Amino acid sequence: MIDRRTLLKAAGAAALVTPFAGFAARSAVAQDAPQFRFGIIADPQYAPFPPRPGGTRYYANSLWKLDTALKAFNEEPLEFVATLGDIIDRHWDSFGDVLPIYDQLEHPHFFVLGNHDFEVGQDYLRSVVRNFGIERAYYDFTGGGYRFLVIDGNDVSTFAPPADDPRLEIAAERLAKLTESGAENAQSWNGSLSDEQFAWMEERLTSAKDAGEKVIVLSHYPVYPANIHNLWDSERIVELLTSHDNFVAFFNGHNHAGNYAAVGNQHFVNFKGMVETPDQSAYATVAVHDDRLEITGHGLEESRTLTIG
Secondary structure, three states: OOOHHHHHHHHHHHHHOOOOOOOOOOOOOOOOOOOEEEEEEOOOOEOOOOOEOOOEOOHHHHHHHHHHHHHHHHOOOOOOEEEOOOOEOOOOHHHHHHHHHHHHOOOOEEEOOOHHHHOOOHHHHHHHHHHOOOOOOOEEEEEOOEEEEEOOOOOEOOOOOOOOOHHHHHHHHHHHHHHHHOOOOOOOOOOEOOHHHHHHHHHHHHHHHHOOOEEEEEOOOOOOOOOOOOOOOHHHHHHHHHOOOOEEEEEEOOOOOOEEEEEOOEEEEEOOOHHHOOOOOEEEEEEEOOOEEEEEEEEOOOOEEEEOO
16 A cells, blocks of 8 residues: 555655766856856755744745745756755654655755754654665765765764664763763754764865865754854864865854854855744855855845855
8 A cells, every 4th residue: 555655755756866967167158157056945944833932933934935945046047956954844744745845946956964854753764864865864966176065964863863773872972972071062953973974074075186176065064163053073074174175165054043154265154044934035046156156145045255265
């Protein structure tokens, strides 16, 4: 018998596993034209429920906000769109409402998974990654002289690994150690990278350097500056990234208020949460130039010019 869960998994996989062949940087057809452009969405956090008391997190409104953003993206010459996690707020069935909205998008799209994407109960935890049509939650893709690293901050956490997974014990130890030190990001709704994933990221950075590629990291969780929302292992991640001169920018969500900091010409941009307001959205397009990234914010999202070396 085909149930709702089976149908959802089939629909999600069919929509998301289209191979991505990469893309070449565009030849300038006008003075100062960008090499390429892409779209960014952070934290739709959809659920069919009323807003949180206090007038924030308008969960149900994210359906029309996503619809509006994707239609706007379809009007622009983008190479891809990335959603930086927390597609849903809770409950497995929420995926069935929100993922089909992405079917209208005419550009390739990539998902970063957030902590709320695992608020689905033990019976579904092993199916979350597969539901997005990907083999694992961290991966990379290339285009336009750039390598994009999608990292998984839920890898070692107290909520994403299923019961009896050894990563749960590692997560408990990491969180206890941070709590004992008084770290502000010692929060159960944050997470960290496994040592295996960290080694993968280091190898991908080096491989990109050898290939003459610049690097942009896509994450759900921030790592810099210090913040209550940061990954538990943010310091070692920042140290690794900033030690590579081909690292350009780190884009994330999770902190719905947004944030920004830089280490020289290496940028850390926290995009604002789409879910936060009743009638105003938040999304952005990024134009990649030789010497800068031009972020054009829509709705709540800010516009920024980021100089790159």
